[in-house]
Amino acid sequence: MINEAYPVFMESLQVIMVLVAAPLLVGWIRMLKCWSQGRTSAGIFQPFRDLSKLFIKETVLAENVSWIFTATPYIVFGATVLAGAIIPILSVDLPLSATADIIALVAIFAIARFFMALAATDIGTAFGGMGASREMMVSSLAEPAVLMSVFTVSLVSSSTSLSHMAHTLTSSPIVLRPSLAFAFLAFVLIAIAETGRIPVDNPSTHLELTMIHEAMILEYSGRHLALIEWSNMMKLFLFASLGIASFFPWGIAGADNIKMLPMALLALALKLALAGIFVVVIETVLAKMRVFRVPEFLGFAFLLATLGMLSHFILE
Amino acid sequence: MNASFAAQINSILAAFILLTAFGLLVQRRVFGLLHIFAWQGLLLSISTAIVGYSAGLHHLYISAVLTLSLKVIVLPWILYVLIHRLKIHKEVEDMVNIPTTMLIGIALVIFSYHLTAPIRELSTLVTRSTLAVALATVMLGLLMMITRKKAVTQIIGFLAMENGLFFAATSATYGMPLVIEMGVALDILIAAFIFGIFFFQIRTTFDTLDLKAMEKLKEEE
Numbered sequence: 342m343i344n345e346a347y348p349v350f351m352e353s354l355q356v357i358m359v360l361v362a363a364p365l366l367v368g369w370i371r372m373l374k375c376w377s378q379g380r381t382s383a384g385i386f387q388p389f390r391d392l393s394k395l396f397i398k399e400t401v402l403a404e405n406v407s408w409i410f411t412a413t414p415y416i417v418f419g420a421t422v423l424a425g426a427i428i429p430i431l432s433v434d435l436p437l438s439a440t441a442d443i444i445a446l447v448a449i450f451a452i453a454r455f456f457m458a459l460a461a462t463d464i465g466t467a468f469g470g471m472g473a474s475r476e477m478m479v480s481s482l483a484e485p486a487v488l489m490s491v492f493t494v495s496l497v498s499s500s501t502s503l504s505h506m507a508h509t510l511t512s513s514p515i516v517l518r519p520s521l522a523f524a525f526l527a528f529v530l531i532a533i534a535e536t537g538r539i540p541v542d543n544p545s546t547h548l549e550l551t552m553i554h555e556a557m558i559l560e561y562s563g564r565h566l567a568l569i570e571w572s573n574m575m576k577l578f579l580f581a582s583l584g585i586a587s588f589f590p591w592g593i594a595g596a597d598n599i600k601m602l603p604m605a606l607l608a609l610a611l612k613l614a615l616a617g618i619f620v621v622v623i624e625t626v627l628a629k630m631r632v633f634r635v636p637e638f639l640g641f642a643f644l645l646a647t648l649g650m651l652s653h654f655i656l657e
Numbered sequence: 658m659n660a661s662f663a664a665q666i667n668s669i670l671a672a673f674i675l676l677t678a679f680g681l682l683v684q685r686r687v688f689g690l691l692h693i694f695a696w697q698g699l700l701l702s703i704s705t706a707i708v709g710y711s712a713g714l715h716h717l718y719i720s721a722v723l724t725l726s727l728k729v730i731v732l733p734w735i736l737y738v739l740i741h742r743l744k745i746h747k748e749v750e751d752m753v754n755i756p757t758t759m760l761i762g763i764a765l766v767i768f769s770y771h772l773t774a775p776i777r778e779l780s781t782l783v784t785r786s787t788l789a790v791a792l793a794t795v796m797l798g799l800l801m802m803i804t805r806k807k808a809v810t811q812i813i814g815f816l817a818m819e820n821g822l823f824f825a826a827t828s829a830t831y832g833m834p835l836v837i838e839m840g841v842a843l844d845i846l847i848a849a850f851i852f853g854i855f856f857f858q859i860r861t862t863f864d865t866l867d868l869k870a871m872e873k874l875k876e877e878e
Contacts (some may be wrong), residue, residue, distance in 0.1 A: 352817045393678065417803060484826075504843075505857075512776075516665065517665040519668055519671070519672030520672075522669070523672065523673065523676070567711050570689075636756065637755060637756060640755070640756040640759055641683065641759070642760075643759075644683075644759045644763065645676075647763050648672070648675060648676065648679070648763075650767070650772065651763075651766055651767065652672045652675070652790075654770065655766075655786060655789045655790060656668035656671060656672060656769050656786050656787065656790070657669070657786075
């Protein structure tokens with residue numbers, strides 16, 4: 342009985358954790374950022390307050406919106422939660438993980454992004470179109486690079502299933518692999534671009550000429566905005582945990598082993614806290630780059646990912 | 658430190674040498690180029706020392722020290738002084754844009770992997786897999802010499818090519834005889850001095866370090 346219920350329990354636990362921990366991670370990053378800039382922070386729970394405030398507020402819609410605009414927040418939110426159910430965050434033993442591999446995962450993120458861009462252009466404002474076109478430019482360059490980078494891990498573990506990849510990495514002896522080092526560097530660069538952090542995009546700006554993501558969601562309000570903000574937080578969380586699952590899975594709970602769960606939770610919290618510190622250091626040290634430098638940045642990420650793949654063949 | 662661990666470290670270093678070769682290709686600023694070049698020399702010298710350790714060949718230590726002193730300290734310093742004297746601060750100008758150069762670079766890496774595949778089958782050394790990286794470094798240096806316009810960056814490309822050759826010698830046959838290595842080192846040092854003199858000559862004659870100016874053969878117009 343225990344064995345049958347275990348995967349379902351694991352899956353639901355993970356989804357709930359993604360929903361709750363994503364705002365916490367964002368709160369942690371904001372708190373660190375405040376400290377690093379000598380400001381008093383609003384506390385680690387501020388994103389929850391923001392979200393609940395947005396859920397209470399009235400939703401204002403423009404007169405000429407179509408169903409795409411109103412449906413997009415739900416689609417984006419649903420796709421992100423689904424992605425959160427696939428990535429092995431706490432345990433490698435996820436029932437949904439068998440249904441989708443890394444390629445499907447990238448496609449799920451692409452669906453969310455596609456609808457977001459559609460909704461941004463649907464409203465007909467200049468900012469929406471600008472944000473959508475920039476987002477598409479960034480993502481069209483980032484997507485091949487993210488695939489290349491995770492494929493390198495797939496080559497090492499000879500599987501595209503994320504659970505299997507994490508399992509192979511944890512169960513095999515630790516070997517120094519240049520391919521994984523390159524793939525990880527590439528992944529970091531892409532994750533920065535995909536989650537819209539500095540130096541590609543600034544999540545806290547509403548300065549018209551530089552924003553990418555914020556330009557797309559400018560017309561959203563109320564619960565729609567809350568859903569989009571929430572899924573954006575989850576996206577950051579998921580990219581962080583995807584990186585952890587593919588490159589540093591040590592500490593993740595094995596199959597059918599509930600005793601490893603507290604340890605896995607602790608390890609995950611520790612790794613995510615470190616990831617948050619890393620993000621803050623990057624955002625403090627670097628300035629946002631020009632939009633036209635972004636292709637070069639992502640081209641470099643693609644180069645690193647390709648080098649990772651090549652060095653798997655050449656050196657290993 | 659056993660042999661397989663040494664081989665792992667060596668392949669990591671090879672990967673980073675390849676990365677620095679690409680770094681030289683994409684770097685825009687002259688001083689950035691110098692830094693990357695110095696890093697490449699450092700990685701090369703560590704790699705040589707590790708190969709020397711794992712193969713038990715002590716003359717490789719000498720060439721590692723030679724590489725360290727020459728390619729990490731002396732040559733970058735000479736170039737640094739030159740760049741200062743010539744007052745070059747501008748961004749490096751390139752003929753082909755950087756993303757295209759990167760793609761060509763990736764193609765070159767695949768090509769050199771393909772080229773060295775038969776040697777890899779025959780060789781029994783622990784360093785055989787890094788030969789492809791060494792050849793790729795040579796080719797990337799050549800690519801850098803082709804795609805850059807200014808004399809200084811072409812020289813850095815040339816020196817990067819020499820790094821690649823040195824690495825190839827280490828990984829294919831555990832290094833050249835010491836006499837030859839010392840000769841090459843001396844040549845490189847002398848070349849750096851001669852390049853310096855050339856730079857000044859080119860600049861006083863053409864008022865620019867852009868080598869395109871040298872293609873003009875006639876006085877008139």
